[in-house]
Amino acid sequence: MRLNLTVNGEPQQADDIWPGESLLYVLRERLGLPGAKNACEQGECGSCTVYLDGVPACSCLVAAGQAEGHDVVTVEGLAPGEDDLHPVQEAFVEAGAVQCGFCTPGLLVAAHNLVEHNQNPSDAEIREELAGNLCRCTGYEKILDAVRLAASRTRNRKQEAGT
Amino acid sequence: MEFLRPATWREALEAQANHPGAVPIAGGTDVMVELNFGRNRPPALVDLTAVDELAEWSTVDGEIRIGATMSYTKIIAELAEELPGLAMAARTVGSPQIRNRGTAVGNLGAASPAGDSHPPLLATGATVEADSVRGSRDIRIEEFYLGVKRKALEPDELIRAIRVPAKRGPQQFSKIGTRNAMVIAVCSFGIALNTLDRTVGTGIGSAAPTPRHAGDAEEFLAGNLPWDDRDPVPDGVARRFGELVADAAVPIDDVRGPARYRTHALSVMARRTLGWAWEEYRCA
Ligand SMILES: Cc1cc2nc3c(=O)[nH]c(=O)nc-3n(C[C@H](O)[C@H](O)[C@H](O)COP(=O)(O)OP(=O)(O)OC[C@H]3O[C@@H](n4cnc5c(N)ncnc54)[C@H](O)[C@@H]3O)c2cc1C
Ligand code: FES
Ligand code: FES
Numbered sequence: 239m240r241l242n243l244t245v246n247g248e249p250q251q252a253d254d255i256w257p258g259e260s261l262l263y264v265l266r267e268r269l270g271l272p273g274a275k276n277a278c279e280q281g282e283c284g285s286c287t288v289y290l291d292g293v294p295a296c297s298c299l300v301a302a303g304q305a306e307g308h309d310v311v312t313v314e315g316l317a318p319g320e321d322d323l324h325p326v327q328e329a330f331v332e333a334g335a336v337q338c339g340f341c342t343p344g345l346l347v348a349a350h351n352l353v354e355h356n357q358n359p360s361d362a363e364i365r366e367e368l369a370g371n372l373c374r375c376t377g378y379e380k381i382l383d384a385v386r387l388a389a390s391r392t393r394n395r396k397q398e399a400g401t
Numbered sequence: 402m403e404f405l406r407p408a409t410w411r412e413a414l415e416a417q418a419n420h421p422g423a424v425p426i427a428g429g430t431d432v433m434v435e436l437n438f439g440r441n442r443p444p445a446l447v448d449l450t451a452v453d454e455l456a457e458w459s460t461v462d463g464e465i466r467i468g469a470t471m472s473y474t475k476i477i478a479e480l481a482e483e484l485p486g487l488a489m490a491a492r493t494v495g496s497p498q499i500r501n502r503g504t505a506v507g508n509l510g511a512a513s514p515a516g517d518s519h520p521p522l523l524a525t526g527a528t529v530e531a532d533s534v535r536g537s538r539d540i541r542i543e544e545f546y547l548g549v550k551r552k553a554l555e556p557d558e559l560i561r562a563i564r565v566p567a568k569r570g571p572q573q574f575s576k577i578g579t580r581n582a583m584v585i586a587v588c589s590f591g592i593a594l595n596t597l598d599r600t601v602g603t604g605i606g607s608a609a610p611t612p613r614h615a616g617d618a619e620e621f622l623a624g625n626l627p628w629d630d631r632d633p634v635p636d637g638v639a640r641r642f643g644e645l646v647a648d649a650a651v652p653i654d655d656v657r658g659p660a661r662y663r664t665h666a667l668s669v670m671a672r673r674t675l676g677w678a679w680e681e682y683r684c685a
Pocket of ligand 2: 276281298
C-alpha cells in the first residue's frame, strides 16, 4: 500500500506499507523521523504523541492508512528553524525538564498544545493536559516548571504583540 | 490484510458485508493495541474515519444522535449540556490523546464491561442504530450487551449512531480507579433522574459480565424520592438505594479489585451520585 500524507508541512510518500502498521512506525521506520518515541505501543505513555490535523494523538494508535491525506506534525516540526528552538523547547531545557529524554518529544507536543490554548494554566490544568504522558525520570516537578515558564513567556509575547 | 477506506456509509456497509471477518476501526484506541501486539490479524480493516458525517451529532425527536466516529473530546465540548452524564463519563476516559481519538461507539464495539460510556447510556435509555446492507434496526441499550466483550451485532452490521434522550433532569457519573487519569474502572455507576416523568435510570459498570441496570433500585427510588417537597433524600432511602444497586451487581475478584470491594464501592457511589443529583434538583 502507498501512503500520502503531510509531515511537518512537507508532502511525504511511503511505499509498501502494511496497512495494519501504526503511524508511529511509518514516521520512524519509513520516513526517518525518530523524534516520536515507541515506548509502549498501547496508548499508555504518550511518548509517541504527534499532532494529527492539529490535535494531539498517540501515533502508535493510528493505523497508517487512517493518516492518508492527513496532516501530521511531529516534535521535529515544532522549532521554527534549524538553529532555533520553540519557546516550549527552550523552557524544557532551561527548567531541567529533560533527563533521559525519552518522554520529551511526546511531552513537548502535549505541552505545545497546552500553551497554544491556555497561557495561564493552573497546576490542575497542566496535570490534566499532561496526564497521558509518562516520565520515569524527572518526577514531573521540572516539567511543570517548564510548562509554567513556557506559558508565561507565551503570554508576555502575545501581550507585547497585542500592544 | 486489506485496508478499506469507504467514503460513504453505503460503501462502509458494503465493505463490511463483502469482507467476512473485517474489523471496523474508528479511533483505533482498542483495535490498534490488538494489532500492535499481534493479538489479532483480521483479514481486513474497515476504516470509518473517512465518512465525514459520522463525526457529527444531530438532534432527532428530542434525542441526540451521536455519530460513530464522534470523539470523546467532541462529546465533552459540544454535548455537556444535553448529555451531562455521558460527558462526565467521557472526561474520565484515558488521557487527552485517547479522548481526542476514542469514540463512544467504539466503546460499544469493544463491549468491555468496564467501558465508561455504558453506565450513562444505560441510565438514560439510549438506542443503538445497527445498520447493514440488509437494512437497519434499533437495539435498546440493555439488549446490546450479551457478555464480556460480546454484543448483539451481526457480523455484517455496523453501528451508525447512538441515540440518547436529551437531559430530563440531573445526571451523575462516578468511577473508581487508582488515579485520576488513564484508568480502567474498578467499578462505575451512572444515574439519571427524569424529573418530568419522575423516574430514575441507573447503569452499573465493571461489576458484572455486562454493564447493566439496577432495576429494583430504580423503581424503589422513583417511588420514594420526595419529588414534590424537594426535601433532602431521607437517609434510609439513600441507604436502601445503595443496597439495591449493590444487589444488582455480580462482581468478580480480579487484578483491579476484589468482588467485596466492588459491591461496597457501588453502594457508596450510588448514594453519593444520588446526593449530588438530588442537590441539583433541589436547587433548580
Ligand atoms: C491508554 C488507553 C486508555 C483507555 N482508557 C479507557 C477508559 O478510561 N475508559 C474506557 O471506557 N475505555 C478506555 N480505553 C479503551 C478505548 O479507548 C475505548 O474503548 C474507546 O471508546 C474505543 O473507541 P475507538 O473509537 O478508539 O474504538 P476502536 O478501537 O476503533 O474500535 C473498538 C471496537 O469497536 C469496533 N467498532 C468501532 N466502530 C464500530 C462501528 N461503527 N460499528 C461496529 N463496531 C465498531 C471495533 O471493531 C473494535 O472492536 C482506553 C484505551 C487506551 C489505549
Ligand atoms: S508508544 Fe504510543 S503511547 Fe506509548
Ligand atoms: S526524562 Fe526520562 S522518561 Fe522522562
